[in-house]
Amino acid sequence: MTSFVSKLNLEDFSLWKKIEDHRVPLDFYLEITARCNNNCRHCFINLPEGDVEAQNKELTLAEISDIADQAVELGTMWCLLTGGEPLLREDFFEIYLALKKKGLLLSLFTNACLVTEEHIAFFKKYPPQYIEVSVYGISEEVYERVTRKPGSYANFRHGLDLLFESGIKIKLKTMALRSNFNELSEIAKFCREHSDSTFRFDPLLHLRYDQDPLRNNQIRQERLTSDEIVAIEKADEERSMALQNNCAHFIFSDNYRVDDDFLFHCGAGKSSFTVSYDGFFRLCFGLWHPDTIYNLRNGTLEEAWNHHIPKIRNIRSTNPEFLRICQNCPIVNLCLNCPAHAYLETGSMDAVVPYFCQVAHARATALEEAIKEKG
Amino acid sequence: MNEISVKNIYMCSEDVVAREIEGELIIVPLVAGIGDMDDELFTLNETGKLIWDCLDGKTSLLDIIENIQREYNADTDLIEEDVLGLVGELVRRGILIDKSTP
Ligand code: SF4
Numbered sequence: 001m002t003s004f005v006s007k008l009n010l011e012d013f014s015l016w017k018k019i020e021d022h023r024v025p026l027d028f029y030l031e032i033t034a035r036c037n038n039n040c041r042h043c044f045i046n047l048p049e050g051d052v053e054a055q056n057k058e059l060t061l062a063e064i065s066d067i068a069d070q071a072v073e074l075g076t077m078w079c080l081l082t083g084g085e086p087l088l089r090e091d092f093f094e095i096y097l098a099l100k101k102k103g104l105l106l107s108l109f110t111n112a113c114l115v116t117e118e119h120i121a122f123f124k125k126y127p128p129q130y131i132e133v134s135v136y137g138i139s140e141e142v143y144e145r146v147t148r149k150p151g152s153y154a155n156f157r158h159g160l161d162l163l164f165e166s167g168i169k170i171k172l173k174t175m176a177l178r179s180n181f182n183e184l185s186e187i188a189k190f191c192r193e194h195s196d197s198t199f200r201f202d203p204l205l206h207l208r209y210d211q212d213p214l215r216n217n218q219i220r221q222e223r224l225t226s227d228e229i230v231a232i233e234k235a236d237e238e239r240s241m242a243l244q245n246n247c248a249h250f251i252f253s254d255n256y257r258v259d260d261d262f263l264f265h266c267g268a269g270k271s272s273f274t275v276s277y278d279g280f281f282r283l284c285f286g287l288w289h290p291d292t293i294y295n296l297r298n299g300t301l302e303e304a305w306n307h308h309i310p311k312i313r314n315i316r317s318t319n320p321e322f323l324r325i326c327q328n329c330p331i332v333n334l335c336l337n338c339p340a341h342a343y344l345e346t347g348s349m350d351a352v353v354p355y356f357c358q359v360a361h362a363r364a365t366a367l368e369e370a371i372k373e374k375g
Numbered sequence: 376m377n378e379i380s381v382k383n384i385y386m387c388s389e390d391v392v393a394r395e396i397e398g399e400l401i402i403v404p405l406v407a408g409i410g411d412m413d414d415e416l417f418t419l420n421e422t423g424k425l426i427w428d429c430l431d432g433k434t435s436l437l438d439i440i441e442n443i444q445r446e447y448n449a450d451t452d453l454i455e456e457d458v459l460g461l462v463g464e465l466v467r468r469g470i471l472i473d474k475s476t477p
């Protein structure tokens with residue numbers, strides 16, 4: 001007997017072929033709040049839990065639902081709920097369910113501290129694709145050095161245990177910080193032992209979206225040196241293999257040279273977008289330059305996707321120094337520089353950022369050595 | 376068990392969401408327990424999609440079969456076999472429900 005129904009295999013789904021020649025916003029990040037119960041030293045977004053002004057600016061359930069309707073209309077399949085700490089929203093369950101009922105496949109970023117039995121029962125009934133939890137430390141001392149919130153470690157471990165027991169798919173990640181540097185290898189070990197999905201850590205600390213100078217200084221203090229980053233990447237076998245396999249054929253060769261002066265060579269605005277807690281559409285989650293954002297409260301997602309993005313992707317660099325140094329850079333694939341990051345660092349989307357340059361060159365040297373060693 | 380009757384009216388369960396992206400039908404479970412795995416999605420083949428579009432929660436299978444027969448001028452027995460096959464499969468998976476049973 002023939003079968004009419006089949007399990008959809010996302011890897012060879014006929015949709016991908018259909019959308020090869022045009023842009024479809026397949027997924028988006030939705031920051032439902034900028035507020036957080038923690039106060040991490042390195043955080044680029046968090047505002048205090050009780051910040052009434054920030055709370056008043058948050059998209060309402062009705063606004064979120066409307067944006068999601070527009071996204072679904074444009075073909076969106078996935079939505080990642082993030083923050084701040086998304087579980088701080090009193091209407092979190094309503095938001096989650098409203099999005100889910102539109103047929104969106106949901107995932108969640110959380111620090112796990114606020115997870116209760118009630119959340120677990122809810123997620124078991126309405127499963128997310130996965131829940132990703134940040135592990136800033138696996139000792140009270142280190143975790144709370146990062147979060148600056150007494151008692152947060154106990155809450156984190158409790159929430160995490162509840163999540164582990166629930167059988168929901170959990171992904172773990174960490175940030176490599178000055179404050180947890182000495183514990184990083186144990187954090188990595190803990191994450192690998194407790195989660196099947198690939199653990200990842202991020203060495204790049206974004207500067208603040210609100211450009212708060214005091215907080216930016218604190219973030220800079222948390223940054224590791226280029227040598228330290230390379231040392232962790234080397235020690236972290238999985239990651240250094242990935243770097244070698246992906247990058248070796250890109251670097252030390254001429255094949256990445258670009259001979260145009262367009263600012264964007266990345267995937268920003270090709271298949272995903274981000275919405276801020278107060279309704280600003282961004283091409284990617286770090287891109288905050290005022291010329292590139294679009295207020296969804298005064299417009300439509302269709303306008304943002306189909307008319308705003310092409311204008312942004314057409315922006316060209318006019319900075320001769322940037323064009324001379326970065327445009328033809330052979331190790332650009334190892335570099336953290338991009339229009340979003342450059343803007344957060346310098347206020348301009350086309351700038352050479354010395355810290356990024358150091359990290360990229362240190363990575364290149366390490367790679368070269370690794371490749372030589374292997375023969 | 377789930378006897379599929381042509382006299383019955385079937386409709387999409389509230390436990391799933393069906394959506395179309397660029398003409399591709401995707402059936403997304405809302406609650407756990409629809410697929411074997413929680414993140415399983417479903418799609419239908421061409422014949423399945425054609426029949427699916429007729430399952431509006433108002434028309435009985437008998438009328439659907441008749442409508443398809445008229446439109447495509449195909450053999451009624453074959454259409455009935457396809458419709459019953461599809462509906463049976465969808466009911467078994469919890470994607471369709473019989474509107475007459477509470
Ligand atoms: S838990 Fe996350 S959102 Fe909250 S302060 Fe820390 S890094 Fe920021």
Ligand code: SF4
Nearest residue numbers: 326329335337357360
């Ligand atoms: S910042 Fe340095 S490493 Fe990065 S692209 Fe520019 S020249 Fe290359």
